[in-house]
Amino acid sequence: MEEKDLKYKMKVWTKKHKKKAPFHSMVLAALLAVPFFGHQWIDKPDMPEDTRPDDVDFRISMVGDMMLGRHVRDAAVRSGEPIGRVFDYVTPYFEQSDYVTGNFENPVIDAEDPEVESVMEDFELRNKDIHLYADKGAEEALVDAGFDSVNLANNHIMDYGNLSLEETLEHMEKVDLDLLGIGRALDPAEGMFEEEETLTDAGEIHYFDANGRNVAILGFTDVFVQGYSASEYVGGVLTNAGLGVLQSRIREAKQQADVVMVHTHWGDEYQVGSNDTQETLAYLMTDMGADVIIGHHSHVLEPITRVHIEKDPDDPESEDKTSIVMNSLGNFVFDQGWSRTKDSTLAQLDFLQDGGAELSFIPMQISDTRPRETDGILKPFRDYRIFRTLRKELDDELWRMEDGRLVIDLKKAGVIEG
Template structure:
């Protein structure tokens, strides 16, 4: 398949804790707030699912974990379905917060709902397997990796995440990622996405190693790099015709808000492809989290998002056009 498409990408979608409590008393689609119509108008949606989906399991205690995120699948799956989520990146530092049984439940619930997923599995081979999704007229392949929480890494005989070191000089990383990309190309997709949960929290820019890794992925055929983890959005780079979203920030959660970094503000990133399935532009719609819902940001909040995005993207030479409350970058 090939052709025009409008694919949305978001940062962290955390449907546990207070978000889950609020969802007990409101319709499934309520978590998407005023962004719901925009999400439903897309051809497809890829998110980082920052929690497990289960009613089982015990909190991870083998190593110190300050936070544990688990959403009730009876509420979370209808919410994901209401927004039209096609694929969840699972390579992150929360899918094993309630142990192996909760991770396996997450996989089963997503499979039953027809939502593709990548980055975690019942063993390392499954964790490295690409997701495939038909989005509009496009065949999209997604691979997902994380450098967070090495104790959550899948092994040959234990569930977990697709864990790698973000270092292009690391032989194991190159081999593991190259294997995953090779699998994702069989058969050749229209669009190959690498979704990365990388780096520390509450930082405003990627380190040089991440820049090198993102470009290395593009050099190996990745069409779009989808970064997340910092809870703060980073700049956008267009490298050799491929957008690198270094960090998409937070999309919906219940986290405490830093008054300077404003981790409650980010964007819905909308990637548009042309008739030949090539990415032609990325549209950035400012968003803001309120009352455990995501909303389209307006006025001062949207202005803040635009100004920070321009500042954080300037080192990459990225130039944006204004589009209403949002921004557009040509590819």
């Protein structure tokens, strides 16, 4: 009897479920779609209108790794939009900045040229595993977005050897963009090159005026493949093989500038924390005169650190030296899928009208290869994860939260005096 009752109940339940099955399937499909398409439904970003407070006298925006090839290119093709689409949601921040810089992680190559294409195919067969490049036109996208300089001293800019160097310089020297850490030589002898070759030195210091403050910026990489290093007679990038040149250039910049900034490509990929080499190099650059170190390479955010070197009590001419080190700003435009590689930030160095200086961090999330400020119902979780990583090694008195940003008082930190 009980068995018949059970069978009867099962038939009734099945009959009812068949009537509701389409509705249940729709609900289940919607729930399953959230992880894949949720950013389009619950994270629809609003374009910021006013991103700059009235008390900011000069603003420098800094970002991490940018790669405009591979699946980033594919996403642009699928959308029917130009490659510059990747900057759509961050252009307002750049427009309200006075200077914008970042790490450009690939060469610019005209791959449609048959001769170039054949060289690329041959190089991929006999060299490193991963070869990145962006199509010709990427340099214009950077300028249109508002970039003033890009660091090219990294481990992918010469993925196709000398072809990478020549193609990248050919295309990028045609636009109004300072190229950091790359050149046709390193510390070349006078008269070594023809006069029309304007970019000759991979260790060149670039200067810009920040409303009365002279700021110096240069680029360097500790991560590279054999054959990448520039030398007196060979083009390439500034690597730790030219560490002596880096030291002398930072010293030179410190004598000429009020603030010295160094793009540094270093660290271990996907590791949320600096290694011993980073700490050693940060100390060395601080001792030479670096004030702000802009780190990248690991593809994830890393903690910000403060390096302080006390003056030598036996040397009356010595003085304290302090720098702020952004060990890694993470990815900014990339196609990697792990959640940590999609956490990003836009760093902004503000010189204030009252003479102070602050370094602030806007939480960003990469979606469909494009960075944008975190938004939607997941914003609190994402912001907490981003800010917890960035401030992990900072003393509590050096940072504060203000208007959804992590803010560091550089005057209080002893990095930049008013």
